[in-house]
Amino acid sequence: MSEHNLFEMKEDNILKASKALKAMGHPLRLKILCVLSDGEMPVMDIVSKVGTTQSNVSQHIDILREKGIVASRRDGSKILCSVADEEIINLLHAMQATFCPTA
Known part of the structure; x- marks a missing residue:
């Protein structure tokens, strides 16, 4: 396999990666x-873990949902959120290993 083919990506994968990275570009x-x-978590638990207001978290979850990165569902009075795609979780783990290594 030539070096060029080794790094060739499908256009849809490039667009998906670009969209994900753009959405992740905001610290919150x-x-x-x-x-x-x-794993899946209620919005109010996310609020307590990230340390900002429910309104702010909800606005950013809406952006992530619009981009197809986060999925949500209602369970009684709670809104549960999860990462919509396993590939995004893999990317997050790679970023955590790079930028947040444990001692």
């Missing part, structure tokens, strides 16, 4: 995604 959205990388 990245925090929300890091919190959700452990």
Whole structure:
């Protein structure tokens, strides 16, 4: 396999990666995604973990949902959120390993 083919990406994968990275470009959205990388969580738990207001978290979750990065569902009075795509979780784990290594 030539070196060029080794790094060739499908256009849809490039667009997906670009969209994900753009959405993660805001510090609060990245925090929300890091919190959700452990699994589904109610919005109010996300609020307590990221340390801002419910309104602010909800606005950023809406942006992530519009980009197809976060999924949400209602369970009684709670809104539960999760990362919509396993590839995003893999990307988050790679970023955590790079930027947040444990001692």
